[in-house]
Amino acid sequence: xxxxxxxxxxxxxxxGEVRQSRSDExxxxxxxxxxxxxxxxxxxxxxxxxxxxxxxxxxxxxxxxSRVWPx
Numbered sequence: 001x002x003x004x005x006x007x008x009x010x011x012x013x014x015x016g017e018v019r020q021s022r023s024d025e026x027x028x029x030x031x032x033x034x035x036x037x038x039x040x041x042x043x044x045x046x047x048x049x050x051x052x053x054x055x056x057x058x059x060x061x062x063x064x065x066s067r068v069w070p071x
Contacts, residue, residue: 001056007034008056011042019065027054031062 001008011032021027021043030042039062043054 007040008042011040018069020068022065029063
């Protein structure tokens with residue numbers, strides 16, 4: 001995702017869906033449709049009133065986990 005920081009930022013600011021990680025309740029996966037059958041996933045962790053980006057990657061499927069938004 002080098003050079004695509006604007007896409008990652010847009011995914012975090014305006015996701016189509018947010019899921020909570022099954023393995024770490026402080027980790028959230030933000031998804032946004034980039035084009036048909038292609039999504040951007042930005043993985044962020046929120047702990048102690050701070051958040052940070054872990055990674056971001058293109059994907060063709062949403063991972064399992066509890067949907068946080070939209071309900």
